Structure formats: C-alpha cells, structure tokens
Amino acid sequence: MKGQSVLFTAVGIGVTLLCLLGISWIGPSGAFLNLLTPLAAAYLSMRFGIRAGIVVVAVTSALLLQLATTYTLAAYLGIFGVGSLLLPLFLRQRIPWDRAVLYATLGSAVATSIMILLTVVASGINIQTLIDQMIQAEVDQAMQIYSDSGFSESQLQNMQQVVDGMAEFIGKSFYGLYLASLLAIQTFCLVLLQRFKGNRYQIYGTPFAHWRLPSGLIWVLIGAGFLLLLPVETVSLAGRNLLVVLLPLYFLQGMAVVNSFLQKKPYPPLVKGLIYLLLLILNPLPIIITCAGVFDLWIDFRRPRQKKI
Numbered sequence: 001m002k003g004q005s006v007l008f009t010a011v012g013i014g015v016t017l018l019c020l021l022g023i024s025w026i027g028p029s030g031a032f033l034n035l036l037t038p039l040a041a042a043y044l045s046m047r048f049g050i051r052a053g054i055v056v057v058a059v060t061s062a063l064l065l066q067l068a069t070t071y072t073l074a075a076y077l078g079i080f081g082v083g084s085l086l087l088p089l090f091l092r093q094r095i096p097w098d099r100a101v102l103y104a105t106l107g108s109a110v111a112t113s114i115m116i117l118l119t120v121v122a123s124g125i126n127i128q129t130l131i132d133q134m135i136q137a138e139v140d141q142a143m144q145i146y147s148d149s150g151f152s153e154s155q156l157q158n159m160q161q162v163v164d165g166m167a168e169f170i171g172k173s174f175y176g177l178y179l180a181s182l183l184a185i186q187t188f189c190l191v192l193l194q195r196f197k198g199n200r201y202q203i204y205g206t207p208f209a210h211w212r213l214p215s216g217l218i219w220v221l222i223g224a225g226f227l228l229l230l231p232v233e234t235v236s237l238a239g240r241n242l243l244v245v246l247l248p249l250y251f252l253q254g255m256a257v258v259n260s261f262l263q264k265k266p267y268p269p270l271v272k273g274l275i276y277l278l279l280l281i282l283n284p285l286p287i288i289i290t291c292a293g294v295f296d297l298w299i300d301f302r303r304p305r306q307k308k309i
Contacts, residue, residue, distance in 0.1 A: 005048045012040030012056045017063060020076055037076070038084030038189045045088035046193060046201045053088060057081045071137065074119075078112035083186050091193070096205030101190055105182045112178070131174055139167050172237060176244030183248065209260035210302070213253050218297055221246045247290055254293030255279065260302045 019037040041060075045053030061081065064073040086107040090100035120127055146159050170177055194203055205211075224246060227239025258279065262272050279285045292301065 005044075005052055008044055008048070009052050009055050012044050012052075013059050013063075015040045016056060016060045017067075020060070020064075020072075020080070021068065035185065035188055036192075037080040038087075038185060039192050041081070041084035042088045042189050042193060043196060045085060046091065046197070050085065050089055050092070053085050057085060071134075074115050078108060078115055079182065079185065082111040083108040083182065084189070087186055087189060088193075091203055092201075094202075094204050097190055097194075097203050098205055098211065100205075101183070101186045104186045105179065108182045108186075109179060132171065135167050135170055135174070139163050173240050173244045176241030179245050180248050183245070187252065208256050209263050211253070211256045212296065213249055213293075215297055217246070217249070218294070221250070221294070250293035251286060251290040252293065253296060254289035254291070257292050257296055257301045258289065 016037055019033040019035075019039075041053040041056040044056060057077075061073055061077065064076060083104045087100055087104040090103050091097065095103070116127065116130060120130060123130070125133075142163055143156070143160060146156060151159065190203075197203060220242065224239045224242035227235050228243060230236055230239070255276070258275075262275065267275075279289055296302070
C-alpha cells in the first residue's frame with residue numbers, strides 16, 4: 001500500500017502541474033484543465049490520508065518556483081492548493097458535503113486574503129491597486145496566448161475588446177467573483193471525488209436530489225437586488241458582489257431540482273451528462289435553472305404531485 005501511495009503521489013504531482021500550466025503549454029484549449037488542478041491532491045488525501053495531499057501541494061509549489069513566477073505560485077495556493085487539502089480534511093471528518101465545500105471555500109478565501117495582506121504590507125500599495133495589477137496581468141497573459149496561437153490582427157483587436165470588457169466587469173465584481181470561483185472549483189472537485197470514490201472512501205450528507213439552501217437566504221438575495229439598484233456606487237457594488245455569489249448557489253439548487261427529475265427517468269448516463277452540459281452552457285437555460293432554484297422555496301418542485309383522475 002505504501003508503494004502504491006508513493007506512485008500515485010508522484011503521478012498526482014505531474015497531473016497537477018499539467019492542469020495548472022496547461023493553458024501556457026497547450027494554449028487556450030488547455031484552459032479547461034485548470035478546473036482539474038485540485039483533484040489529484042484532494043483524491044489522494046481522501047484515499048491515502050491528508051499527508052499524501054500535503055506532499056502533492058508542497059512539491060508542486062516548490063516546482064512552480066522553478067518553472068513559473070511567484071504570482072503563479074500564489075495563485076495556485078490561493079485558488080487550488082489550500083482548498084484541495086481543506087475539502088478532503090472536512091470530508092474525512094464526516095462533515096456533510098455541502099458544509100465541507102463551504103468551509104473549504106472560506107478557508108481558501110482567508111488564505112488568499114492573508115497573502116494579499118502580506119503583499120500589500122511588503123509592497124506598500126493599496127489593495128485596489130494590487131487587484132487592478134492582478135487583473136491586468138491576467139489580461140496581458142490571455143492576449144499573449146491568443147497572439148501566440150496565430151490569431152489575425154483583426155481577431156486580436158476583437159479579442160482585446162472582449163477581454164477589456166471582461167476585465168472591467170471583473171474589477172467591479174472582483175470579491176464576489178473570486179468567492180464564486182472558489183465555490184465552483186470546490187463543487188466541481190467534490191463531484192469528481194464522488195465519481196471516483198468507489199469503495200475507497202465515503203462522502204456524507206444529503207443526497208443532491210433532495211438538497212436545498214436555507215430558506216432564510218432568499219432575503220439576502222432580495223436585499224442584494226435592492227442594493228444593486230441604489231444610486232450610491234459603494235452600496236451598488238456591494239449588491240453586485242452579493243448577487244455574483246448567491247446566484248450560482250441558486251443555480252446549484254436548480255440543478256438539484258433537475259437531478260431529482262432525471263433520477264426518475266431511465267435515461268442512459270451519457271444522455272443525462274449531455275443534459276447537464278446543455279443546462280450549463282446553452283443560453284437562456286442557466287437563467288431558467290437559476291429561477292427554478294429561487295422559486296423552489298415556494299413551489300417545491302420536488303414535492304410528489306397527485307395525478308388527477
């Protein structure tokens with residue numbers, strides 16, 4: 001078992017580096033690999049113990065110091081590394097999966113805040129300037145990748161406009177987007193851990209088909225909507241950031257509603273997977289699913305209905 005653990009850990013380090021640096025090595029088509037970055041450390045932690053995951057994160061961090069910039073290392077630890085250890089740590093303590101995801105998300109956010117605070121103290125610049133520099137660094141990296149991929153001059157100009165628009169939106173919604181991104185990464189990692197668990201470990205909590213958010217959270221959502229409409233910029237920004245975090249949560253509840261219906265249908269797994277994919281990417285379906293998650297509080301779509309005779 002020990003030899004197997006060492007082998008899996010070595011493979012996990014290589015997979016983590018590939019997923020993290022895939023966009024630089026492969027190009028834009030490797031961007032989706034970033035979502036898989038925390039999987040190796042989380043899976044090995046669940047299967048062999050937290051020490052295996054710590055080894056993956058520590059060795060990956062050491063290699064990043066040689067292969068990439070300090071910024072890349074900080075981004076790895078803040079977005080993927082810390083969460084890839086916290087999520088299995090909580091799951092192994094038999095904490096329900098939804099709370100484990102929440103705690104891992106908050107832990108990653110705290111770790112990132114500490115790193116940002118240390119950077120601010122060391123460099124002497126304010127937080128907003130640092131955030132603007134981080135966003136600009138991502139914009140420059142994205143445009144460099146598009147340029148190296150052989151895009152024409154006109155295509156690059158169009159991409160520049162799109163990227164600049166996204167950068168402006170991110171700048172106004174940075175805190176909410178960052179929390180939502182951490183939440184999405186932890187949730188996706190949990191889905192993969194559930195898929196690969198077999199008989200090696202257990203994940204506890206409410207079955208996803210029956211899962212729902214606390215009913216009181218709907219008032220926070222309504223309040224955030226009102227804040228967004230107020231003419232005071234700081235208050236409006238607070239409402240915007242709250243909505244950016246809350247709407248994906250209600251989208252997740254809407255997906256739980258869909259999951260409860262699909263469990264009753266004898267569709268093959270491939271068909272069900274295609275349905276989930278379309279619900280994620282095909283507009284306006286994500287909006288409809290989010291609305292279903294919101295109105296599930298009052299309508300309760302999953303309540304058994306009596307058929308009229």
